[in-house]
Amino acid sequence: xxxxxxxxRGFLQDVVQNRIVDQIxxxxxxxxxxxxxxxxxxxxxxxxxxxxxxxxEQELPDDAEVAIEFQIPLTSRRVDFMIAGRDAAGxxxxxxxxxxxxxxxxxxxxxxxxxxxxxxxxxxxRETTHPSYQxxxxxxxxxxxxxxxxxxxxxVHPLAYLHNFDAKYRDRIDNEIYRPYTERAPVFLKQxxxxxxxxxxxxxxxxxxxxxxxxxxDADLKPNKKLQDSLEGMLEANDEFTLIxxxxxxxxxxxxxxxxxxxxxxxxxLIVEGGPGTGKxxxxxxxxxxxxxxxxxxxxxxxxxxxxxxxxxxLRGDMLVKEIDHLFTGAGSYVSTPPNQYPALVADEAxxxxxxxxxxxxxxxxxxxxxxxxxFSVFFIDESQRVHIDDIGTKQExxxxxxxxxxxxxxxxxxxxxxCSGSDGYVAWLDDVLAIRETANADGFDLQxxxxxxxxxxxxxxxxxxxNTEGQLSRVVAGYCWEWDKDGRSDPAYHDIEIGxxxxxxxxxxxxxxxxxxxxxxxxxxxxxxxxxxxxYVGVIIGPDLKYRDGEIITDHEARATTDRSLFGIKKMLxxxxxxxxxxxxxxxxxxxxxxxxxxxxxxxxxxxxxxxRAYMRKRLSNIxxxxxx
Numbered sequence: 114x115x116x117x118x119x120x121x122r123g124f125l126q127d128v129v130q131n132r133i134v135d136q137i138x139x140x141x142x143x144x145x146x147x148x149x150x151x152x153x154x155x156x157x158x159x160x161x162x163x164x165x166x167x168x169x170e171q172e173l174p175d176d177a178e179v180a181i182e183f184q185i186p187l188t189s190r191r192v193d194f195m196i197a198g199r200d201a202a203g204x205x206x207x208x209x210x211x212x213x214x215x216x217x218x219x220x221x222x223x224x225x226x227x228x229x230x231x232x233x234x235x236x237x238x239r240e241t242t243h244p245s246y247q248x249x250x251x252x253x254x255x256x257x258x259x260x261x262x263x264x265x266x267x268x269v270h271p272l273a274y275l276h277n278f279d280a281k282y283r284d285r286i287d288n289e290i291y292r293p294y295t296e297r298a299p300v301f302l303k304q305x306x307x308x309x310x311x312x313x314x315x316x317x318x319x320x321x322x323x324x325x326x327x328x329x330x331d332a333d334l335k336p337n338k339k340l341q342d343s344l345e346g347m348l349e350a351n352d353e354f355t356l357i358x359x360x361x362x363x364x365x366x367x368x369x370x371x372x373x374x375x376x377x378x379x380x381x382x383l384i385v386e387g388g389p390g391t392g393k394x395x396x397x398x399x400x401x402x403x404x405x406x407x408x409x410x411x412x413x414x415x416x417x418x419x420x421x422x423x424x425x426x427x428l429r430g431d432m433l434v435k436e437i438d439h440l441f442t443g444a445g446s447y448v449s450t451p452p453n454q455y456p457a458l459v460a461d462e463a464x465x466x467x468x469x470x471x472x473x474x475x476x477x478x479x480x481x482x483x484x485x486x487x488x489f490s491v492f493f494i495d496e497s498q499r500v501h502i503d504d505i506g507t508k509q510e511x512x513x514x515x516x517x518x519x520x521x522x523x524x525x526x527x528x529x530x531x532x533c534s535g536s537d538g539y540v541a542w543l544d545d546v547l548a549i550r551e552t553a554n555a556d557g558f559d560l561q562x563x564x565x566x567x568x569x570x571x572x573x574x575x576x577x578x579x580x581n582t583e584g585q586l587s588r589v590v591a592g593y594c595w596e597w598d599k600d601g602r603s604d605p606a607y608h609d610i611e612i613g614x615x616x617x618x619x620x621x622x623x624x625x626x627x628x629x630x631x632x633x634x635x636x637x638x639x640x641x642x643x644x645x646x647x648x649x650y651v652g653v654i655i656g657p658d659l660k661y662r663d664g665e666i667i668t669d670h671e672a673r674a675t676t677d678r679s680l681f682g683i684k685k686m687l688x689x690x691x692x693x694x695x696x697x698x699x700x701x702x703x704x705x706x707x708x709x710x711x712x713x714x715x716x717x718x719x720x721x722x723x724x725x726x727r728a729y730m731r732k733r734l735s736n737i738x739x740x741x742x743x
Contacts, residue, residue, distance in 0.1 A: 115330045116140035116183035128165040137538050160212040163276040186288035187256050197636035198317035208316050209271045211248040216651040217282025243291050244273030246648030248298040254439050257340050269317050271298035280304040285701040334410045341406045345511040360392045361526050365490050371457045374489035380520040387527030389711035393493040399459040411457035416465040418446040422626035444479045448485040462645050463492035464499045466506035474678045481514040500705045501679045547703045547734050548666040566734050570615040570720045577652040581634045585649035590638045593677035594656030640705050651713040654720050658702050661726040668702040
């Protein structure tokens with residue numbers, strides 16, 4: 114999407130005549146994009162003046178093309194500045210420029226994170242991506258999906274220009290730890306005007322007479338061959354992604370519906386139901402890879418960042434995680450997406466979808482936005498894993514919007530249990546124990562699944578650590594009943610969770626995703642770091658938000674940490690509609706523990722903070738010959 118396009122000469126005139134901002138705003142209005150922030154307008158006034166000054170300093174062809182705010186394929190992100198022309202060899206060329214107004218004095222490198230810096234944003238110090246990483250990742254998306262760039266062999270050169278960044282702070286931004294990205298996208302600072310001019314002059318020597326920018330703008334979006342082959346090889350090399358039984362049936366039908374929707378130009382929606390451990394995410398990733406190989410631009414969508422991060426890590430093969438990053442995106446990415454822009458979208462953990470898509474209240478409904486954005490959309494859902502007051506993903510909601518948009522709707526089910534030693538009985542037993550629903554497995558079940566109850570959380574954690582040392586991926590998780598203090602989020606010596614003599618940190622910021630980070634065995638994860646994922650053995654600390662009183666399971670929302678937003682707004686609802694509020698509290702807390710207690714492939718070890726709940730669990734476990742460890 115081109116917001117502003119002109120020649121180099123025309124751009125200079127617009128800046129000199131003080132009309133450049135008006136021209137850009139007119140471009141947004143023409144594209145029916147609203148909500149331009151004041152700080153964005155200020156950035157244009159400031160940064161584009163520096164670009165104009167740069168043009169005066171160099172011999173850029175007057176008829177070279179200039180674009181401002183070019184939208185990146187598959188994202189709502191936009192390139193700040195692009196220049197199009199031909200290089201000295203006559204090759205068609207795009208230069209992609211990421212502009213930053215950062216000063217250097219409060220910018221610091223973040224050594225333990227890949228491509229991340231700390232700088233002043235929004236009035237405070239925040240972590241953000243390195244400008245060279247940003248510029249490189251934008252060009253990677255253009256090269257991976259823009260057909261014109263692929264077929265015409267258009268050269269794309271990224272760079273970052275920090276025109277306020279004093280060179281005396283150069284080591285904070287042009288640091289060795291950022292070398293993988295600065296080599297791909299060089300960074301130029303305040304004093305580097307001559308060097309930047311020489312760089313641009315070496316890339317753009319003559320104009321292109323074929324309206325290069327418009328050709329790139331109008332091109333179809335299809336995944337390139339390298340990406341297709343890489344994904345295929347990664348799946349074939351990883352047994353974890355092998356499909357069996359109902360998984361294979363769902364996969365084949367989803368691919369078939371995607372092809373029909375795009376060939377027949379008819380919107381189609383597939384709803385796939387499946388409980389914990391039925392392989393929803395494995396099927397979702399296979400569908401993503403298969404459709405990419407069939408040249409259908411597709412993204413994997415989920416609200417929860419944890420499964421996205423883990424599956425990017427597992428899929429990368431010889432590629433950098435960042436090279437496939439754009440295939441995995443958050444559920445709020447389609448607020449302004451035109452209808453049917455994507456051939457297919459794969460929505461995992463669809464029960465976690467929300468209405469408003471951003472912190473600023475933008476968006477109407479994520480279910481609607483996903484269906485609107487794609488010719489074919491598939492939703493993987495388990496309504497018993499809704500664990501947040503804002504979760505609105507239901508079969509009814511999907512049906513409602515699919516019907517409104519005249520989509521054909523189909524429902525399928527994943528019915529084979531691959532977690533909990535393959536027992537549907539254990540999951541049914543959990544539902545009965547947690548008083549979610551009465552089941553036929555109330556008095557036990559027959560399986561070889563290692564269930565243990567502990568009277569001491571320290572012993573539980575030590576046993577999980579021993580399992581992990583044996584080569585069994587194992588982690589400890591807990592209900593969100595202890596504060597996750599901001600000051601200690603990167604400090605392993607800071608203990609958030611205290612139960613008697615037991616002291617541990619919540620999952621720390623930084624490093625690899627918590628579920629696969631080697632150091633996270635010392636920490637405790639929560640629902641937000643493990644939903645959609647699985648371990649060989651899981652240790653679960655049931656916090657004081659779940660109790661047992663007078664023969665009943667009781668939920669206590671006041672025992673939740675204030676840093677947990679899962680029940681944000683419930684106090685107001687208790688005043689206005691107490692019956693509905695109690696239903697939501699019970700659903701969120703019980704579903705949270707149902708989800709945590711079903712993360713294990715081979716075993717689940719349990720500690721209950723509430724003494725009466727522990728006695729109740731001891732009685733229920735005795736019926737299934739579970740191990741009661743004192």
